[in-house]
Amino acid sequence: MKMKFITIDKKDWAKGIDKSRETYQLFGPVKDENGCRIDALGADVQPDMNYTDSVLSAKSVLFPQSEKILTTSLDESVEDHHIMKRADTDYTPRAVIGIRPYDAKAVLLVKMNFDTKDYRDPYWCDAYEATTFVGLGINRPGPFDFSTSTGSGPFNEDGLDILLADMDDKFLAKVLTSKGEAFAASCGFDVEADAKESQVLLDVLKKEAESNITAAVETDKLAGKTILDLHEAPFWDDISFSCINCGTCTYVCPTCWCFDIQDENKQKASTRFRNWDSCMAPLFTRHATGHNPRGEKTQRVRQRFMHKLKYFLDKYEEGIMCVGCGRCVKSCPVNIDIREVAKTMNGYEKQE
Amino acid sequence: MDTCIEKIRAIARDLLEKGTVEKVLGFADGTIPMATSPIAITSKEDVDKLTFTSTCGLNLANYASKEKGKIAVIAKGCDSRNLVTHIVENQVQRDNLYIIGVPCTGMVDKVKVASAIEGEISGFEEDGDTLKVTSSLQTLTVDKNDVLKDNCRYCTHRNPVLYDELASDLVEEQELDNPFPDVDAIEALDPEAKWQHFQDLTQNCIRCYACRNACPLCYCPTCFVDESGPQWVGKGQNKTDVDTFHFLRAFHCAGRCTDCGACVEACPMGINVRDFTRKLNKDALDMFGWEAGLDITKRPPLDAYSPEDPNDFIK
Numbered sequence: 001m002k003m004k005f006i007t008i009d010k011k012d013w014a015k016g017i018d019k020s021r022e023t024y025q026l027f028g029p030v031k032d033e034n035g036c037r038i039d040a041l042g043a044d045v046q047p048d049m050n051y052t053d054s055v056l057s058a059k060s061v062l063f064p065q066s067e068k069i070l071t072t073s074l075d076e077s078v079e080d081h082h083i084m085k086r087a088d089t090d091y092t093p094r095a096v097i098g099i100r101p102y103d104a105k106a107v108l109l110v111k112m113n114f115d116t117k118d119y120r121d122p123y124w125c126d127a128y129e130a131t132t133f134v135g136l137g138i139n140r141p142g143p144f145d146f147s148t149s150t151g152s153g154p155f156n157e158d159g160l161d162i163l164l165a166d167m168d169d170k171f172l173a174k175v176l177t178s179k180g181e182a183f184a185a186s187c188g189f190d191v192e193a194d195a196k197e198s199q200v201l202l203d204v205l206k207k208e209a210e211s212n213i214t215a216a217v218e219t220d221k222l223a224g225k226t227i228l229d230l231h232e233a234p235f236w237d238d239i240s241f242s243c244i245n246c247g248t249c250t251y252v253c254p255t256c257w258c259f260d261i262q263d264e265n266k267q268k269a270s271t272r273f274r275n276w277d278s279c280m281a282p283l284f285t286r287h288a289t290g291h292n293p294r295g296e297k298t299q300r301v302r303q304r305f306m307h308k309l310k311y312f313l314d315k316y317e318e319g320i321m322c323v324g325c326g327r328c329v330k331s332c333p334v335n336i337d338i339r340e341v342a343k344t345m346n347g348y349e350k351q352e
Numbered sequence: 353m354d355t356c357i358e359k360i361r362a363i364a365r366d367l368l369e370k371g372t373v374e375k376v377l378g379f380a381d382g383t384i385p386m387a388t389s390p391i392a393i394t395s396k397e398d399v400d401k402l403t404f405t406s407t408c409g410l411n412l413a414n415y416a417s418k419e420k421g422k423i424a425v426i427a428k429g430c431d432s433r434n435l436v437t438h439i440v441e442n443q444v445q446r447d448n449l450y451i452i453g454v455p456c457t458g459m460v461d462k463v464k465v466a467s468a469i470e471g472e473i474s475g476f477e478e479d480g481d482t483l484k485v486t487s488s489l490q491t492l493t494v495d496k497n498d499v500l501k502d503n504c505r506y507c508t509h510r511n512p513v514l515y516d517e518l519a520s521d522l523v524e525e526q527e528l529d530n531p532f533p534d535v536d537a538i539e540a541l542d543p544e545a546k547w548q549h550f551q552d553l554t555q556n557c558i559r560c561y562a563c564r565n566a567c568p569l570c571y572c573p574t575c576f577v578d579e580s581g582p583q584w585v586g587k588g589q590n591k592t593d594v595d596t597f598h599f600l601r602a603f604h605c606a607g608r609c610t611d612c613g614a615c616v617e618a619c620p621m622g623i624n625v626r627d628f629t630r631k632l633n634k635d636a637l638d639m640f641g642w643e644a645g646l647d648i649t650k651r652p653p654l655d656a657y658s659p660e661d662p663n664d665f666i667k
Contacts, residue, residue, distance in 0.1 A: 032556070033622065052472065055620055056558070065558065066588035140488065142472035144384065212488075242390040244414070246562035248620045262587050275588050278560070282578050333410065333562050333618035335382035335389040 004181075005198035008164075008171040008189045014046050016187030020095065023186045024132070027061045028097040029054060038096065038103075047097040049166070052142060055331060057254030058103040059110065061096045062127040063276075065251075069123050070272035074265065084272060089123070095132040095183055102145075102323040104133050104159035105152040106254035109323070112316050113257050123274065132183045135160040137202075139209055144326025146215035146339060152323045154213070155206035165205050172198055217339045218346045219320050222309055229350045230310055231302070239341055240301035242334040247278035249304065249328040249336070255321045258284070279303045305341050356454055356520035360426060361399045363452050363517055367424050368396040373450050375419065377412050378402040378426040385476040385486075386462050390415055392423075402426075404519075406478055406496060409459040409617040413568040417443040424450040426519075428459075430503075430612035432512035433645025434568040437608055440651055443571060453515030455523040457481070458496065458504035459613070463622055465499050468492060503613035503626060506531045513646050532634045538627070549627075550595070556621040557594050559587075563625045566618035569605050576600065602628035607636045607652040610645045639663075 008016065020026065021043070028047025030039050036054040038061065041047060070084040111128065114121035138145070138154035147153050157163050161180030165172040173189065175181050184190070250256040260277040263270060277284055279300050286292040294300050312321035322338060329337050364376040380391040380401045388408050392415075393399055404426065413434030416425045427435060432453060438444045465485055466473060475486035481496040508531060511522045530536070538549060561577070564570045577585050577597050586593040611633055615625035636642045639662070640653040650656070 035622070037556075066590070140471075143474045143488075144472070241392055242415075244562065244565035244618065246565045246618065247558070247560035248562050248618075251558050251560050252620060260587065264586055264588070264590075273588050281561075282574065283580055286580070329384060331620040333566055333620075335384065335387035337383040340383060 003195070004175050005193040005195050006173045006175060006184060006189055007191050007193045007198075008173055009191075010169055010171065012189070013049075013171065016189050017046060017097065019188050020183065020186045023093055024183065025090070025092065025094040026097060027058070027094060028099075038099070041097075049098050049136060051098070053100075053144075053325075053327070055327065056252055057106065057325065057327065058096055058099045059106065059254045059257075061094070061099075062107065062124055062131060063110070063257065063259075065276045067123060067274045068271055069274050072270050073268055074270050075268040078268075082270075086122075087271070089126075091126045091130045093132065094127075094130050095134055097134045098136040098164075099133055099160075100138060100325070101135050101154060101156040101158075101160065101163070102147040102150075102152045102325045103254045104135050105147075105150075105156055106159075106323045106325075107133070108159040109255050109312075109318070109321055110257045112318065132161045132179045133159060134162045134180070134183060135164060137163060137165045137205065137209065139166055139205060141209055141213050142326070144215065144330050145213055145324065146217050146326060147324035148210055148213050149216035149219075150322055150324040151319050153206070154209035155202065163202075165202055167201070167205075172201060174198070174202060215324075215326070215339065217320075217322065217324060217342045219309065219313075219342055221346045222313055222320070222342070223317075225310070225345070225348065227306070227310060227314070230345055230348065231306060233345070233348050233350070235344050235348070236298050236302045239305075239336065239344070240298045243280075243297060243301050243336055244334060245280045245282075245297050245300060246333065247276075247280050248331050248333065250278040250280060251276060252327040252331050254323060254325060254327075255308070279307070301336075305338070305345065308338070309342055309345055357402065357404045359519040360404055360452060360454070361402055363519065364393060364399045364402060364424065365396045367450060368393070368399070372422070373424040374421045376402070376424040376426070376452075377415050377419070379404060379408040379410075379412075382407075385473050386460070386465065392419075404454060406458065406460045406483075407462070407476070409462075409501060409613060410566060411568050411612045411614040413438055414566065414614065416449065417568070417571060422448045422450065424452055426452045426454055427512050427515065428454050428456040429507065429509040429511055429513065430456075430610050432514050433509060433610040434612060436514050436645040436648050437610070437652075438568065439648050440645075441608075446648065450517075451512065451515040453512030453518045455511045455518065455520055456504075456507075457510065457523055458500040458507065459617075460496060461499055461501040462617075465494065468494060468499065501613050501616065502534070502624070503611045503616070506534075507611070509610075509643075509646070514648065532630065534627070535630050535634045538631070551591070553623060553627055554591070554594050554598055557598070557623060558621060559589070559594060559597065560620060562618040562620060563615035563623075564601055566614040567601075567605070568612070568614070569608050570601070572604075598625070598628055602632060605629050606632040607640070607642060607654045608644050609633055610643075 026041040029051040036051045038058040068087040072084045073081045114124040141154050161177045163174045258277040260275045262273045308321040367373045376393040379388040381403050386407045413431050417438050471487035471489035477484045483494040485492045609629045642653045
């Protein structure tokens, strides 16, 4: 498909979004008393396109905190009792409106884990394939945003089907894929704009936004270090001292994808759930024997940062497992800052 | 409070130099505005890392009980009450603690400050009760007393109740006509509205357990929600499971909670976790004349037998 630009007058926006509901289940930013969250939009709810950020990322659109994946009956008189079958999940087209570019980039990083050449996670991949990502560029990145140093950025197009730029009275939409084209058509947005001129406008906004980002994460030397040197480095006790081992950082993170499987029975109906897990939790990687290779706080904190900044980097050679949204930095109750940890790891030289 | 930091550092330096303690637990500056981070100082060269501002809302008693050996702890009124509770509950030995008391004029509610200003906060300075808050869009001057954490507004123990040394002069305690107006408001609701209030309260809970883990009372080696054999509570987002966690945790804190507000401070979802514990604090006061953590010789009311108990069942 050839990339194209369209302009959307903000007066027509709500009507177009409503029209798309005939084909798509919509997700988007919703304001609540706690700021903002990315959630399924009720029939009369419009996405809040003026939001600055959300405590939780958009990952739950594809990877809900608690997802029913399989069900069965425990009633032995029923045919196929005790045989787990796919839950009745709705995989009709969905669109997430106003997703931030770093959250869309995060979807691609998560995809590396859920869609590999050896194994395709059906729940995540089916949801992914059903979803159209309509991103909203960030004109004024906040002080916590360090996305440019992770290979994303306020107008990064990775993982998006449409990139919207807020131009006061209108949105400029860069339609990037055929999925995006189909979504725009379902809204009735069809005022095509000159591609060259529009790209210039977009580039100006992008440059301006990127120049506002002053925070960064240092990762350039991480690939050259050995896993064992970093693993055995002396700084982990210091880094983890203040950590209270809550799950905040992992739950607000758009790239944390660890999960736990739980079976729950209600009378004769049995359901298998997939829940977000957290490397901070005491049950994380606890073996059936009771042994846990990460039984202590320091080991759990180390796991989080080694996974994001070293194991993932080495395994896929596609950068770190962090998109620089800054949510964990902002929400951590004790201010453990991934940028500081990365700097410490990046600058570490083993003393012989 | 800004003047006490030099005194805190001097005391810490002296203690480490003389070897009176192995570590000093305090707060260090964070990497973003309004953030501080608990820190353990082991060498006198590092005492300048210590800070004390009105953003030190976590409770250091939580860290003290995890240490071995003799340590010093910087303690606000509430921290000192939790240290008392820890001593009573045998979590720390009094002899292993050197308490650096910090009379406190209240901590700042970061959510209140954030909602007072347009744009994301990029700078925060305090000078006495005057707070200067900056974002990319505006600069605001705010009176600290207008943005205090709710637990600090209703605090009647700003001065440490147990200490070895003070970092500044004692402050005047607040005289309140009613320290529990929030509980009264909930008590006045009819049963349906009351139930709905607590249903709404946990609506956004993501079960990260930051409230529990920031709480000095929650020191069970394995919390009931983390048991897996047997498993007492479902681990997903089923509302009954989420509520079971909050209700049970609150009851475990009955007669022990000092209303330090660390749970609210730590919650990433802005849940007023104190709504669960405040009623129990009020009941402890009304029924037993008890406020937690004031006296190292007394056990909490639900953990003690007294012939003077006003209830009939015990006689």
